[in-house]
Amino acid sequence: MSAVAVDQNLLEAAVGRLAEDGLTALRKKALSNFGKTGFPSLRHEDWRYTNLAAAAELSNSCLSEPSPPAAPGSVDIGQLTAEIDAHWIVVSNGTVIPETLSALQEAGVSITPLSASVNSVEVHIDDPLSSFNASLLSDGLLIRIADNAKVEKPIGFLLLDDAETAAGLSQTRFIIDLGRNASAAFVELHRSSGNNAHFANSVIQIELGTGASADYVRLQERGAGHLQIGRLQALLREGATLNYTSIDVGGKLIRNDVVATIDGAHATANISGIYLADGKQHIDNHILIDHRVGPATSRQNYRGIVGGRARCVFNGKALVREGADGTDAEQSNHNLLLTDTAEIDTKPELVIYADDVKCSHGTTVGQLDKTALFYLQSRGLTLEQAKILLTRAFAGHILRKLPLENVKKYAHQMIDRKLDHLTGDSGQ
Amino acid sequence: MLEIKNLEVSIGDTQILRGLSLSIGTGEVHAIMGPNGSGKSTLALVIAGHEDYKVTAGSVHFEGQNLLDLAPEERARKGVFLGFQYPVEIPGVNNAYLLKAAVNARRKHQGESEIDAFEFLQLAREKMKLLEMDPSFLNRGVNEGFSGGEKKRNEILQMAMLEPRLAILDETDSGLDIDALKAVAKGINALRDPQRSIVLVTHYQRLLDYVEPDYVHVLSKGRIVRSGDKSLALELEERGYDWVQEAASA
Numbered sequence: 001m002s003a004v005a006v007d008q009n010l011l012e013a014a015v016g017r018l019a020e021d022g023l024t025a026l027r028k029k030a031l032s033n034f035g036k037t038g039f040p041s042l043r044h045e046d047w048r049y050t051n052l053a054a055a056a057e058l059s060n061s062c063l064s065e066p067s068p069p070a071a072p073g074s075v076d077i078g079q080l081t082a083e084i085d086a087h088w089i090v091v092s093n094g095t096v097i098p099e100t101l102s103a104l105q106e107a108g109v110s111i112t113p114l115s116a117s118v119n120s121v122e123v124h125i126d127d128p129l130s131s132f133n134a135s136l137l138s139d140g141l142l143i144r145i146a147d148n149a150k151v152e153k154p155i156g157f158l159l160l161d162d163a164e165t166a167a168g169l170s171q172t173r174f175i176i177d178l179g180r181n182a183s184a185a186f187v188e189l190h191r192s193s194g195n196n197a198h199f200a201n202s203v204i205q206i207e208l209g210t211g212a213s214a215d216y217v218r219l220q221e222r223g224a225g226h227l228q229i230g231r232l233q234a235l236l237r238e239g240a241t242l243n244y245t246s247i248d249v250g251g252k253l254i255r256n257d258v259v260a261t262i263d264g265a266h267a268t269a270n271i272s273g274i275y276l277a278d279g280k281q282h283i284d285n286h287i288l289i290d291h292r293v294g295p296a297t298s299r300q301n302y303r304g305i306v307g308g309r310a311r312c313v314f315n316g317k318a319l320v321r322e323g324a325d326g327t328d329a330e331q332s333n334h335n336l337l338l339t340d341t342a343e344i345d346t347k348p349e350l351v352i353y354a355d356d357v358k359c360s361h362g363t364t365v366g367q368l369d370k371t372a373l374f375y376l377q378s379r380g381l382t383l384e385q386a387k388i389l390l391t392r393a394f395a396g397h398i399l400r401k402l403p404l405e406n407v408k409k410y411a412h413q414m415i416d417r418k419l420d421h422l423t424g425d426s427g428q
Numbered sequence: 429m430l431e432i433k434n435l436e437v438s439i440g441d442t443q444i445l446r447g448l449s450l451s452i453g454t455g456e457v458h459a460i461m462g463p464n465g466s467g468k469s470t471l472a473l474v475i476a477g478h479e480d481y482k483v484t485a486g487s488v489h490f491e492g493q494n495l496l497d498l499a500p501e502e503r504a505r506k507g508v509f510l511g512f513q514y515p516v517e518i519p520g521v522n523n524a525y526l527l528k529a530a531v532n533a534r535r536k537h538q539g540e541s542e543i544d545a546f547e548f549l550q551l552a553r554e555k556m557k558l559l560e561m562d563p564s565f566l567n568r569g570v571n572e573g574f575s576g577g578e579k580k581r582n583e584i585l586q587m588a589m590l591e592p593r594l595a596i597l598d599e600t601d602s603g604l605d606i607d608a609l610k611a612v613a614k615g616i617n618a619l620r621d622p623q624r625s626i627v628l629v630t631h632y633q634r635l636l637d638y639v640e641p642d643y644v645h646v647l648s649k650g651r652i653v654r655s656g657d658k659s660l661a662l663e664l665e666e667r668g669y670d671w672v673q674e675a676a677s678a
């Protein structure tokens with residue numbers, strides 16, 4: 001397999017084409033960071049299953065010419081709001097559509113362009129994809145939730161890959177800052193349009209202040225040919241709670257990194273996800289919970305349904321640092337393999353340097369329970385119906401904990417649509 | 429209703445049923461008793477269509493049709509019901525959802541329209557009342573976290589909703605307390621009908637006190653070794669199985 005690297009000269013030229021603004025210094029720094037590493041290769045332990053050659057190749061071809069201006073596309077916000085009631089911010093190929101932003105008026109929520117506020121925050125550029133993201137960032141958003149604010153209506157991010165007229169490359173960056181005892185919910189919906197190639201790279205930073213809590217749901221249903229790398233970089237202060245759920249059904253190559261750093265006692269990080277893959281899809285989830293302070297709780301709970309010739313990766317790590325006594329960390333990853341040609345690589349890791357910790361992990365890779373299938377058939381359901389029912393129930397284990405009724409409903413529909421493919425033709 | 433002739437069944441390389449014959453007429457209640465491991469559940473599962481059990485000889489006809497040609501769901505839709513000795517827990521599949529899907533599968537087969545949500549709930553509540561089951565069981569996962577007795581009651585609930593032509597109840601009375609046994613017996617008796625046949629697989633006379641069988645059979649080592657009326661069950665209770673087995677091999 002020939003390795004293709006991002007051409008640093010092309011990247012530098014593309015960065016140079018971006019307008020001078022508050023992000024210029026950051027871009028330069030990120031560009032230089034990236035120059036030292038490039039994309040990680042398969043030799044890198046964290047990337048041994050996920051090959052970025054196609055992403056690099058596509059990046060090079062997109063970087064060689066100026067990117068076309070972002071078009072709002074044909075999003076029907078009314079329709080979307082009817083499905084999931086949220087303040088929708090539309091982001092097309094990494095560019096925020098201003099009208100959707102100015103419409104958002106909510107007490108306790110302030111949103112500013114990152115270019116205007118970059119000096120007040122720390123922008124994460126500590127890994128290759130994050131520095132790649134920052135170097136090419138046209139702009140991002142800083143979202144602040146005020147101390148004690150309880151934001152009822154979720155804030156939605158519609159991330160669109162517009163590949164209608166040309167292949168595309170997009171960088172998205174949000175920095176979310178929840179003040180003391182603030183609470184809010186976020187929905188991140190990934191969609192794409194068009195048949196050209198697209199590579200989306202996003203970094204979401206979220207900091208939860210003392211006693212703050214956030215529900216964050218990521219719903220990914222982009223087109224079959226599209227590539228996506230995404231990172232959630234979370235920091236939890238004392239007593240903060242993060243409930244994060246990530247659902248992947250779309251895309252050709254998907255890689256998600258979730259890093260949650262627990263920096264305060266009595267914080268709770270619930271990180272869960274579900275991935276459904278068929279055809280030749282590749283979905284890779286890497287999770288790291290960094291317990292720096294104890295006592296604190298973390299849960300990683302991922303499930304996968306893999307058919308066709310798809311390949312999925314789960315790598316969940318709980319790192320309990322020295323002094324993080326009283327940590328309670330659990331990991332689980334259960335998978336259903338629907339075909340002989342599907343593949344799952346699952347690796348839970350516990351790295352413990354503290355005392356008095358409660359840590360456990362469990363993973364399974366299996367098929368549908370034959371006894372249960374027969375039981376359902378004996379009640380008049382066809383084998384096909386029985387399979388769909390059991391598979392849906394398997395996924396439902398993650399979905400039933402989702403916050404927000406209409407998000408839950410949407411997620412169920414998203415999964416049902418995918419299951420029709422997966423179980424109907426065994427995902428071939 | 430059900431005609432079984434010289435049935436031989438194996439699982440893997442082990443033969444379990446060794447030439448079993450049994451004839452069940454419409455409207456009759458039969459009890460099948462016999463020692464552990466004699467093949468009672470095997471018989472029940474073969475009739476329901478479990479694919480692990482291979483029929484190597486003999487035949488099974490249900491209302492004149494060759495049952496062995498049909499998929500398990502086709503048998504169910506035609507009105508064959510098996511109450512499992514060990515009902516399966518299916519977490520995440522809603523009990524009401526399954527009941528409704530089962531009822532509709534049967535209705536569709538009979539050329540009837542689907543049951544509407546209100547009618548379904550009415551019917552389910554009515555049956556649950558008869559079985560002294562709390563309505564909250566409808567909203568739980570199928571048998572998920574049910575106690576042994578609750579699982580058995582749930583089997584009877586399914587039977588009551590499906591109104592099968594032939595019900596085979598495999599040790600539905602095992603693990604039931606006295607009150608549950610009475611409730612289950614009430615459920616079974618409510619379904620007793622000149623058009624319906626019932627097979628009770630049981631180890632105990634207790635159930636037969638409440639649901640009186642027309643015939644009692646003893647299954648031993650894969651064969652019916654003795655048949656009689658309800659007095660045979662009483663005799664077995666008193667004398668055990670040795671004498672029947674001895675008589676059979678003599």
Ligand SMILES: Nc1ncnc2c1ncn2[C@@H]1O[C@H](COP(=O)(O)OP(=O)(O)OP(=O)(O)O)[C@@H](O)[C@H]1O
Pocket residue numbers: 439442444462463464465466467468469470471480513
């Ligand atoms: N899947 C299987 N694999 C191997 N042996 C089996 C299997 N199923 C049944 N058997 C064997 O077949 C024999 C008959 O089992 P079966 O369950 O039919 O007995 P039973 O009469 O119902 O017993 P019990 O009264 O204990 O319920 C037993 O010896 C059992 O171990």
Ligand SMILES: [Mg+2]
Pocket residue numbers: 468469470513598599
């Ligand atoms: Mg048995």
